[in-house]
Amino acid sequence: MEKGLNQYVKYALVLLLSVGLILFTQELKVLKYPNSTPITGMTIAGLASLWLFSMIGIGISNLLSKSKISFIRNFPILGWVSITSLIMCLLFDFFVTAIQAVDFLSITTPILTFAGISVADRLVDLRKTSWKVAIVAVFVFVGTYVGSALLAQFGLMIAGK
Amino acid sequence: MKGNFILLLVYAVLVITAAEWIGFQTISIGSISITLLPLVFAILITMFLAIKVFRVGFMKKIYSKENVGFASKYLIFIMLPLMARYGADVAPQIKDILQVGWVFIIQELGNLGTVLIGLPIAVWIGLRREAIGATLGIGREGELAYISEKYTLESKEGRGILSLYIIGTLFGALFFSIFAPILLDMGLRPEALAMAAGVGSSSMMTGASSTLVARLPEMESTILSYAAASQLLTSFLGTFTMIFLAVPLQQFMYKLLVRGDR
Numbered sequence: 001m002e003k004g005l006n007q008y009v010k011y012a013l014v015l016l017l018s019v020g021l022i023l024f025t026q027e028l029k030v031l032k033y034p035n036s037t038p039i040t041g042m043t044i045a046g047l048a049s050l051w052l053f054s055m056i057g058i059g060i061s062n063l064l065s066k067s068k069i070s071f072i073r074n075f076p077i078l079g080w081v082s083i084t085s086l087i088m089c090l091l092f093d094f095f096v097t098a099i100q101a102v103d104f105l106s107i108t109t110p111i112l113t114f115a116g117i118s119v120a121d122r123l124v125d126l127r128k129t130s131w132k133v134a135i136v137a138v139f140v141f142v143g144t145y146v147g148s149a150l151l152a153q154f155g156l157m158i159a160g161k
Numbered sequence: 162m163k164g165n166f167i168l169l170l171v172y173a174v175l176v177i178t179a180a181e182w183i184g185f186q187t188i189s190i191g192s193i194s195i196t197l198l199p200l201v202f203a204i205l206i207t208m209f210l211a212i213k214v215f216r217v218g219f220m221k222k223i224y225s226k227e228n229v230g231f232a233s234k235y236l237i238f239i240m241l242p243l244m245a246r247y248g249a250d251v252a253p254q255i256k257d258i259l260q261v262g263w264v265f266i267i268q269e270l271g272n273l274g275t276v277l278i279g280l281p282i283a284v285w286i287g288l289r290r291e292a293i294g295a296t297l298g299i300g301r302e303g304e305l306a307y308i309s310e311k312y313t314l315e316s317k318e319g320r321g322i323l324s325l326y327i328i329g330t331l332f333g334a335l336f337f338s339i340f341a342p343i344l345l346d347m348g349l350r351p352e353a354l355a356m357a358a359g360v361g362s363s364s365m366m367t368g369a370s371s372t373l374v375a376r377l378p379e380m381e382s383t384i385l386s387y388a389a390a391s392q393l394l395t396s397f398l399g400t401f402t403m404i405f406l407a408v409p410l411q412q413f414m415y416k417l418l419v420r421g422d423r
Contacts, residue, residue: 011238018239028181054241078244078363079396085248099249107243108371112200113176115364116207118233119331120224123211129324132286136295137328140279141336144299147274148357149349155264156352
């Protein structure tokens with residue numbers, strides 16, 4: 001990650017773009033499905049909280065990027081943001097109420113839009129992959145998901161949940 | 162370049178509008194129904210329009226090197242609010258989650274399914290050293306780092322994992338968003354499917370958990386909290402599971418499977 005205050009301004013703006021698009025998507029959802037999560041003052045507070053926790057997570061990750069323990073140094077920003085948010089939400093119920101006023105699926109559409117654009121130049125790489133690995137990939141994904149789901153199902157059964 | 166960037170933002174807004182306008186679509190094949198969410202349309206539209214033939218005129222400006230570079234460099238930051246949202250889902254359910262904490266840990270072992278199911282298939286269809294890279298895990302950054310350190314990315318093992326990485330990046334979220342509800346229709350519990358969704362890739366987890374939420378809106382908080390907690394656990398334990406379990410298991414099975422070669 002790059003250094004300096006400028007970089008933080010950039011992150012702040014990118015995050016602002018992200019939460020702005022979430023709000024836009026939620027508005028579209030309300031227009032199309034009037035029963036979906038409405039936009040209230042709480043939604044705005046929720047988006048502000050999401051923005052704030054993301055910034056804190058970036059800050060923690062930056063501070064610890066010089067840590068001597070490689071496990072901590074390499075722990076993903078995504079993880080720090082989740083942990084920050086989890087702790088804040090455990091401490092203050094307000095954050096839970098506010099963040100849950102943000103429609104979950106409205107968060108996902110903008111992200112996948114950028115995910116699609118980000119892989120645009122890698123589509124040509126598909127030619128470099130063999131069809132054999134593509135077949136294997138299906139079984140690899142099925143394997144990890146079914147494996148975990150069956151163990152979870154079994155565990156929950158024993159736990160009597 | 163500034164102008165191109167504004168075009169990118171306008172394009173993103175238009176794609177989101179189109180995807181949301183298509184909305185939720187359900188396709189039924191026999192007793193299995195496939196739910197397609199707006200997020201699926203968003204990724205399909207952006208990828209489809211990225212094909213070289215369409216890149217003329219202003220589309221060429223939208224998919225300029227800088228814009229695609231911006232999207233891939235800052236994608237992780239655009240995702241951060243989603244990660245923050247998961248904290249709010251886990252917090253109210255934390256007691257529930259800790260109560261069945263051991264189940265969360267046990268299901269991490271399910272990630273060995275990549276080796277157990279993937280490796281025999283890979284060897285069977287004729288892959289050899291590529292199979293090592295292609296079946297160690299779902300081919301995310303952790304495994305990529307391990308393989309490149311041990312074998313380098315130019316090796317056959319490296320090519321195996323790079324291929325898996327590309328396929329996963331392009332189709333992972335899509336695949337899981339279709340596959341998770343199929344398992345639901347086959348009788349698996351939503352709690353178990355939510356836990357399993359924490360596979361270690363955020364977009365794949367989002368794909369799996371989002372369609373589950375769309376199918377069972379009344380269980381939204383349980384599904385999201387289980388998926389998020391499991392994902393967090395995978396980011397803690399994933400490396401250890403890989404090094405201490407997946408790698409030895411893979412070596413053992415690989416020797417067994419290719420024994421007949423010579």
